[in-house]
Amino acid sequence: MAYQLPEMLHPTWIEIDLKQFKKNVISIKNRLKKTKFCLPVKANAYGHGLYTMSKTAQDLGVDYLAVSFLSEGQFLREKGIKIPILVLGAIHEMQIENLIKFDLEFTISSLFKAQIVASYCEKLKKKCSIHIEIDTGMHRTGIRPSTLPSLLNFIQTKSCFILKGIYSHFATADLQDDKFTLKQIEDFQKVVSAVNDNSIIFHLANSAGICYFPSSFLQMARPGLLAYGYYPNKKVDIDVSPCFSLKSKVSYFKAVFPGQGISYGHTYITKKMTRVVTVPIGYGDGYPRILSNKGSVLIRNQQYPIIGNICMDQFMVDISLNESFVGDEIVLIGKQGNLEIKVEEIAELCSTIPYEILCSFNERIPRIYI
Numbered sequence: 001m002a003y004q005l006p007e008m009l010h011p012t013w014i015e016i017d018l019k020q021f022k023k024n025v026i027s028i029k030n031r032l033k034k035t036k037f038c039l040p041v042k043a044n045a046y047g048h049g050l051y052t053m054s055k056t057a058q059d060l061g062v063d064y065l066a067v068s069f070l071s072e073g074q075f076l077r078e079k080g081i082k083i084p085i086l087v088l089g090a091i092h093e094m095q096i097e098n099l100i101k102f103d104l105e106f107t108i109s110s111l112f113k114a115q116i117v118a119s120y121c122e123k124l125k126k127k128c129s130i131h132i133e134i135d136t137g138m139h140r141t142g143i144r145p146s147t148l149p150s151l152l153n154f155i156q157t158k159s160c161f162i163l164k165g166i167y168s169h170f171a172t173a174d175l176q177d178d179k180f181t182l183k184q185i186e187d188f189q190k191v192v193s194a195v196n197d198n199s200i201i202f203h204l205a206n207s208a209g210i211c212y213f214p215s216s217f218l219q220m221a222r223p224g225l226l227a228y229g230y231y232p233n234k235k236v237d238i239d240v241s242p243c244f245s246l247k248s249k250v251s252y253f254k255a256v257f258p259g260q261g262i263s264y265g266h267t268y269i270t271k272k273m274t275r276v277v278t279v280p281i282g283y284g285d286g287y288p289r290i291l292s293n294k295g296s297v298l299i300r301n302q303q304y305p306i307i308g309n310i311c312m313d314q315f316m317v318d319i320s321l322n323e324s325f326v327g328d329e330i331v332l333i334g335k336q337g338n339l340e341i342k343v344e345e346i347a348e349l350c351s352t353i354p355y356e357i358l359c360s361f362n363e364r365i366p367r368i369y370i
């Protein structure tokens with residue numbers, strides 16, 4: 001972004017440990033064996049930075065990248081990413097020309113869309129590489145298995161379509177109860193058998209599929225969360241660790257008298273003489289305001305509570321009677337000394353899932369790769 005300073009001039013940053021990310025990718029590759037690896041990099045690579053994570057994955061021999069939107073795929077092509085990129089989200093007519101121009105593989109899940117795409121291909125005299133999504137129970141996008149034959153018929157009559165893949169998506173694979181997931185696998189297997197074409201890449205597994213459903217691997221898998229180092233549910237013997245930390249620096253220090261309100265609304269009142277430091281990040285960066293009076297940070301190898309409401313660009317922390325100086329490093333997510341604040345804990349405090357926390361940090365925070 002135009003206003004972004006060189007990384008080290010901003011007092012708050014996201015640190016991505018690429019060595020750890022590489023280890024995660026290798027662990028998953030070892031588990032997948034012959035199954036191709038498609039890395040989802042949608043939503044700024046789950047907050048890790050779209051381009052650098054994609055380039056790193058490409059260099060590691062990941063087979064495919066998956067994004068949700070044309071904009072993400074086009075950006076990667078303009079930056080020189082060469083490996084196949086699959087756009088998972090439903091496409092819109094005004095995007096078709098660019099999807100083809102930027103050599104993006106995209107998803108078609110209805111005869112209606114297939115007809116529109118075919119007419120564009122004829123007009124542009126171009127071919128396009130597509131995947132068909134089957135709805136086996138997510139009920140988001142995707143064609144019913146029973147309607148697939150008519151769509152396949154149409155696609156086969158048009159020479160412009162290169163059918164690269166057929167896929168589906170799990171709705172509940174991260175839950176304890178495996179019944180519905182096993183049904184989805186079974187229904188997708190029926191599609192695989194009926195289509196019976198081994199030039200097509202059939203793919204189904206997300207992170208939870210890879211962790212808990214080995215029968216879902218097929219020709220390709222799409223693990224996002226797991227590649228970034230998090231298990232969808234209980235830990236399994238695929239060795240991954242987070243590579244994402246959120247850090248900042250103390251920007252102000254003061255002592256506050258007893259009985260004083262802190263920050264907007266005075267939702268926290270000091271009980272005693274309190275040493276308070278100010279942290280230069282707020283909800284305007286995507287740090288959840290719901291952590292006001294709930295969250296904590298690490299400073300000088302100790303954990304301290306956030307006091308008062310989180311502001312747009314800063315918040316306050318009670319360091320009790322301990323010492324801290326302007327410029328001290330603060331860890332908001334990640335490790336410091338023997339302590340760690342996990343994304344999972346923050347998600348819990350915010351009544352959400354780790355995915356949402358990772359994606360929430362916006363472009364005002366620079367990403368630094370180590």
Ligand SMILES: *Cc1c(COP(=O)(O)O)cnc(C)c1O
Nearest residue numbers: 040088169206207222223224225
């Ligand atoms: C986001 C997404 C994935 C990756 O899911 P994880 O739970 O992060 O592994 C895979 N497939 C589709 C269709 C998705 O939308």
